[in-house]
Amino acid sequence: MAKPGGIARFINSLTGRLTLGLLAIHALMLPMLPAGVVLLVKEGYQNQFVNQVRLDSHLFASLLAQDQNEQRLRQLLHDAVLGGHVIYAEIITETGAVIQPEASRLAQIQFREDFFFSEHDDGVYYLAIPLYDERGKARATLRLGYDETPTLELIQRTYTRSLYFTLAYFVLSLSLTLMLAPLLTKSLRRLRDAAQRIADGNLREQLQVTTSLTEVNSLADDLEMMRRELINKSETLEYQALHDPLTGLPNRTLFDDRLEQALMEARRSGESLAVCLMDLNRFKEINDTLGHAAGDQLLQQVALRVRGALRESDTVARLGGDEFAIVLQHVDNVQHTTHAAQKILSQMEQPMELDGHTLDITASIGIALFPDHGDDTETLLRRADLAMYEAKRAECGYALSQPQLDQARDEKFILGRELRQAINNKQLELHYQPKIDLKTRKIQGVEALMRWRHPELGLLPAAQFIPLAETTGLIHPLLLWVLDEAFSQYHIWSKAGVKLPISINLSSRNLHNPHLPDQIAARLAAWEVPAEYLRLEINESTLNLDPSRNLEILERLAALGVRLTMDNYGAAPASLAYLKKLPIQEIKIDRAILLDPELAENGVLLRMAIEIAHLLGHQVSAQGVENKELLERLSALGCDNAQGYSLSHPMTATQLLQWLKQARHPATNTDHAGGA
Template sequence: MVFAKVVRSKAVARAAVIGLALGVFALAVLAAVSITTNARTTSHIEHNSRISDHWSQIDLHIGVESEALNNYIVAKKFGRDLLDSAMGSASPELEWQAANGDPLDVENAVLVTEAYSAFTQTLNDVRRSPTDRARSQILADQAALGASMVRKSANANVTRHRLAMDAYLAEAAQFNQKLSLAATVVCGADFLLLVLCAAILLTHQRRIEGQAVESRYRALHDELTGLANRALLADEIEDALWVAEQERETVGLLLLDLNKFKEVNDTLGHHAGDLLLKEVAARLTGAVRGTDTVARLGGDEFAVLMPHIYSPEHCAEIARRLLEALEGAAELDGVTVDISGSIGAAVYPVHSGSGAELLQHADIAMYTAKRNRLGIAVYDPEADRRDSQELSLIGELRRAIDEDELVLHYQPKVATSNGRVRGVEALIRWEHPVRGLLQPGDFIPQAEESEVIVPLTDRVLKMALEQHRMWRDSGTVLPVAVNVPTVCLLDAAFPDRVAAALSACDVAAGMLTLEITETSIITDPVRASAVLTRLRETGVRLSVDDFGTGYSSMSYLQSMPLHELKIDRSFVRTVTDSHGGAAIVRAVLELARALDLEVVAEGVEDEATLILLGDMGCTNAQGYHISRPVRAADLITWLGQPALEPA
């Protein structure tokens, strides 16, 4: 265990690598020193051997000359040529020693040269006294003595160099022995370091392999739930479709989206949201078959891949059982929440021919189930075509906003007492380059299901305010009303955008009425009340449109900062011929008076209805009997009629 910790230590790994590098460097240095030392030793031995050899040659030459002298003494006639050729033979060797020898050799060479010169002189004297045998013998003895002295000196130098070489070799051997010992120690240390490095390398390799396995697992699995992620699901789908194609089987894919998951995150926090996702993963995993694959695609979206199913109906039945297993209460840190979801199903090869198409169609079915609150929906090609057309329409609507294809028509609101105009309601129209003038019902519902409704509302607001300013600058003051969708009423930033638009267009806040629906209030009363309060603080007027169709919101009226109620046209249309319609209108009028709210009756289509509403105490009205929605220029023309000037 301790060794394993040591091996895994980064400091130990660095030290081992550095130590091994230093050890290899030390071996290289030792090798270089050994090579240099051996080369120097070899050179030294060769030099000394050469000097010694030359001293030996001097001894040999002196011997030859002495032998030639003896022959000459014995037989002068026959030994003269030999003596002549031998005389002076040692001179080149002495000259070499004087030029190449060591300092001591040079010194000895000078002395030997002097002795050799005397010896040579003696030989010359012997040769010049061929007839005087007694003198020749004396000179010969003298020459022999000189030769002996030179030879002894040469032999002494040979011996000196041999002893010096022996001592040098012994010293070199001792040094090499030390080098060998040092090399052995360094090699041993390097071997141990090599073993340590190998252990470290293997440990790190195993760690890297483990990390690679872990990284691959993380790359293919959701970190929070441990389920397969989108990448692994795509691989599993391709494998399942390949097997299904080979064996002519059917594969089902379910996509599940949780209901109100955002509310859990926003209200209880992300920790509670994570606990909810883990609980959903556990319920799904426990409810599927062993051959099925459960995956989390991101956020609150899950998928179940089901090979070996029989038909789309079988797939829908499994989805139903899965939804039943999923739904129910869950405890999240002491808070009980209800889990529910929407599931879309698609089947290969009935609905799709590829993995990507299977995912796409299951996703379309899931959004169909969610939008229509069906719980479960199987992919329907006809519905997909309609959705594709709607999606195309949304894309065109984004372009229409950017390219000013939107226009506003204005429907006046008049006082029932005298018919004077109290204001106008701005109603959007779309001048489509191909389909002509489109009414709100042709594109507003689709816009409200997408994010495009926000920039669309901002655009309508700006256009209405700019038109109000143009009318005002020309001498006609007409308060303007703009419809506001639910998404804007629940957007905390919407009041700031309204204030910015009023400021940019130089319009007083009291000239703008924002019309909201009862549904907007019911969706989230707390958030709606906060946004409405901020809007009222800016001075903007607030009106509830189509009042009466969402009766469940009446309890919120007393707490909402409203100015006006607009009675829905369905009640106004029957006010003259239906006791129930008239009763509802009277009740709304009484409620409005109790809450100090103004009332506008919508959908007035005849004179009798207008008169009756006035008799009931409804002060304002609008409808086709008064005027259809018209363009700004046509409205000014309409205003020119008698008794229709703005109040």
């Protein structure tokens, strides 16, 4: 928003408002002042004139009444006119004769008697006074005309003076206002400046406003009280922003800051420091069993014990969940660090009482040293984190960072980060390996195999990144990507006259997702793909991990019309009873059974696997068929379908269409392809 100009700023200021208010008051009141003065003075002067004239005229009439000589009367009238005050004078006798002075200034004007000042607005005040003789009988009438001009001029001068006085008063008042207003508002401006400092975040400067104005002092006290309350709230918020509310320990933000400060000091002094990460073993089990309230109490006790095991100069922070971080400064050697870790673990080994339960708590601590294992915050925390997981894996309490092992883990970490980006950067692609019906030797479907075209490592098979996707949680978005890509390709092939069922592999993590059936149903509907053209393959070992939960997911998938395949059958043999319960239509024999020389000699296990599958009503498929001899043997044993290098390598969608034309393997329809 643009700042207002100088005039607008003045008008919006308190000084400007006071000035404008004074101007408004004067605009209303000052015109009344000269008008009132003129009214009062005019009336006073007029009354004074009339009273004086009447008094003078009566005295003059008394003088004239004593003399009856016409010549002397004429002379008296003449003297009166010459005096200047009387401008008209005459005597009318009872006989009608007129006695006038020798020269009358207004002899030509018609006499009109006035009863009040300037009645006829002719500048002359006329009056008639009878002249009485000794017996009291009126013998004549004296007519006089007094000049009103001097009185009118006096009134006008008074009016002019009142205007000058009013203007002077206005200028003086305005000047005093402009001079005094800043003084009156000085304390308010100080309050404004103080409020601005508070708004800018400067809360440390105490407010000092000295004034005798009660209202301003009261406002200053309120503002000072507000400043102190803001300081208290700011300190509280700052503490809350930098500390864990449950344990009162520093949180990640404050920990990172203290670690940076400690690293700066260590670089200057040439000393070492240690970064430790610790989490509790079996904390989730305790939390789930005893409840979150008990888990919170446990974390509070752990925080007290860790804090009590270390020096005051060391930093202990809670990063979240059951993970704690520690900075040990001024570390002399590795033994100093391991001794601190042992003290912490010793404290943890003491039984803890929680709601009547006695718990034995253990922890795992990972240690990274500056500068041996890293010289910045991110590296040290990553090294300590890797060491902590090594301590947890080895169940040894604590572990130091090992650069050789860390490098491999770092590469895995980087690859995991790149895999996340690969989805958005369109570096993933699907290759398709045909599945052949061994009776008709026609293509029965294809298996979609994921590949990652890494910008530096080249084309990576799924085995090199799917385990990483499972540990990082990326397996779920990867499956959705595979479904979208496969269904899109299904439509492309359909337009080319080829309809092929597509098999997609499910991870154990996918089966743990209770929303999986709904997600697949939504994808099928969105892409308008018939459910029978989707085949889902699940490892036998995966099905054995959590049979009851897996069975519920598989039944929901089968209800969609999706065909299910048990992959790698024979690697971890499931019981026949469980196998019979599964809503599968096909089993795929593990390639280890096919390629084992001893098993290949007699073929007993292979024959049994095929016969059992057929007895249960399932089709049998073999994967990894790499030579013609094995292909013919499988066909002789009654295996239904096969795939492998002896038939075709995995290829792109475009290559598959070319392969179909060259090999003249027509894509079978759904009924033929899906028959069991």
